[in-house]
Every structure is written in C-alpha cells, then in structure tokens.
Amino acid sequence: GENVEQHPSTLSVQEGDSAVIKCTYSDSASNYFPWYKQELGKRPQLIIDIRSNVGEKKDQRIAVTLNKTAKHFSLHITETQPEDSAVYFCAATAHGSSNTGKLIFGQGTTLQVKP
Amino acid sequence: NAGVTQTPKFRVLKTGQSMTLLCAQDMNHEYMYWYRQDPGMGLRLIHYSVGEGTTAKGEVPDGYNVSRLKKQNFLLGLESAAPSQTSVYFCASSTLAGGTSSYNEQFFGPGTRLTVL
Numbered sequence A: 001g002e003n004v005e006q007h008p009s010t011l012s013v014q015e016g017d018s019a020v021i022k023c024t025y026s027d028s029a030s031n032y033f034p035w036y037k038q039e040l041g042k043r044p045q046l047i048i049d050i051r052s053n054v055g056e057k058k059d060q061r062i063a064v065t066l067n068k069t070a071k072h073f074s075l076h077i078t079e080t081q082p083e084d085s086a087v088y089f090c091a092a093t094a095h096g097s098s099n100t101g102k103l104i105f106g107q108g109t110t111l112q113v114k115p
Numbered sequence B: 001n002a003g004v005t006q007t008p009k010f011r012v013l014k015t016g017q018s019m020t021l022l023c024a025q026d027m028n029h030e031y032m033y034w035y036r037q038d039p040g041m042g043l044r045l046i047h048y049s050v051g052e053g054t055t056a057k058g059e060v061p062d063g064y065n066v067s068r069l070k071k072q073n074f075l076l077g078l079e080s081a082a083p084s085q086t087s088v089y090f091c092a093s094s095t096l097a098g099g100t101s102s103y104n105e106q107f108f109g110p111g112t113r114l115t116v117l
Helices: none
Strands: A004-007 A010-014 A019-025 A032-038 A045-051 A056-059 A062-067 A072-077 A086-093 A103-105 A109-114 B004-007 B010-013 B019-025 B031-037 B043-049 B065-067 B073-078 B087-094 B112-116
Touching (some): A004 A086, A010 A019, A019 A086, A032 A062, A045 A056, A045 A062, A103 B043, B019 B031, B019 B087, B019 B112, B031 B073, B043 B073
Parallel strands (some): A010 A109, B010 B112
Antiparallel strands (some): A032 A045, A056 A062, A062 A072, A086 A103, A086 A109, B004 B019, B019 B073, B031 B043, B065 B073, B087 B112
C-alpha cells in the first residue's frame, strides 16, 4: 500500500549546525509534499511544501528538495536555533487525493537543537 | 476566526464506555479528517469526509465511527472503548485545490488526549 518512510527518527545537533531529514514515498502519482512542525503539546503546523513540478523550494532557513525519479524528498534547516526543536513530519498526497485531499504522513523526526 | 477547534481536550474512559469527539472549523473547508497520533507512528488517518453528509474510511477505521451532518462539524465516535484506543486524536480540515491556501494544506485542531483504562 501507500507508504512514506522518514529518517532519522531522532536527530540531535548543535545550535548553528544544519539538520537534514529525509523521506521516501511509494506512490509515483504523489504530487504534493508538505512538511509539518509539531512543538511539544501543540498541533502540527505547515512550515513548507513543494509540488512535483519543482525541484527545490526555500523559505529563509528552511528548504525542501524533491527527487521524483528516486521518489524521495528532504527538509534542510540551516543555522539551527533552540526554537527549531520539535517533531517534524513529512507527508505525500495519497491515491485519489485530488478529490479527497488525503495525505500519508511519515513517522516523524524528533529534532533537538542543543544551545 | 477560531480555525479548527476540538472538544474535549482530555478524557479518561473505562474499557467498554462510549464517547464522541467533536471537531469544528469556521473556514468553510470541504474536507475534514480524523487522525490518531501514537509515539513513533506518525499521524494515521482514521476517517475522513469530502463534504457534508459524506464519510469514508482511512487507514485505521476499526472501532470508530464518524458523522458529518453539518459542513463545519465532524464527529468521531467510539462505541466501546478499548485500551488500544489510548492516543492523541487530531482533527484537520482543508479546502479544495486552487483555494487561497496551499494545495492540500491541512489545518489541525489542538488535539484530544484520550486514555482508556
């Protein structure tokens, strides 16, 4: 069935370093790939997304890259700050999502930024 | 504009009890979703709705029922709660592609933490 694999499950970096989280997806028809950030005890919130007709997208310190051939996409955070500490989820559109909006989520990555 | 709201925020049930979780959104979104979040397993889709009066099964629907009698509300029911249903439940909504928000961006509620003893 449809699947999104996310790695690593935990990531610890020093403040100022970069962090990279990777996801692979199984459905070649997936065409939208959002990333959500969830702070402790809070709701997931969209931080960046990319569509299948784009290879890279940046927003200040965060960027997402997409390799459709290999069916994987990555989140890059540069100059990490303690407030970047959170759980990050990748997602991909599911089969039939054009009529349902369904997303398949990865398992999540807990990012810890040490001051 | 409250966005997506959920009630209750916390609940403790005994095995076999029933309850209903309420999700409400004031963004006039067509699509609504119920997820459960368990450690190490991400967000798993329970049921979803593409419009008033419609519902469909997601990835983990067993033991749950839903109803969408009004466009703004999406109810999740547990008829006979089991300890395996201990989880954090999130409701989300999104609009049709091409709307003012990002394609398929889902807006989440604050969550309901449910414990079944």
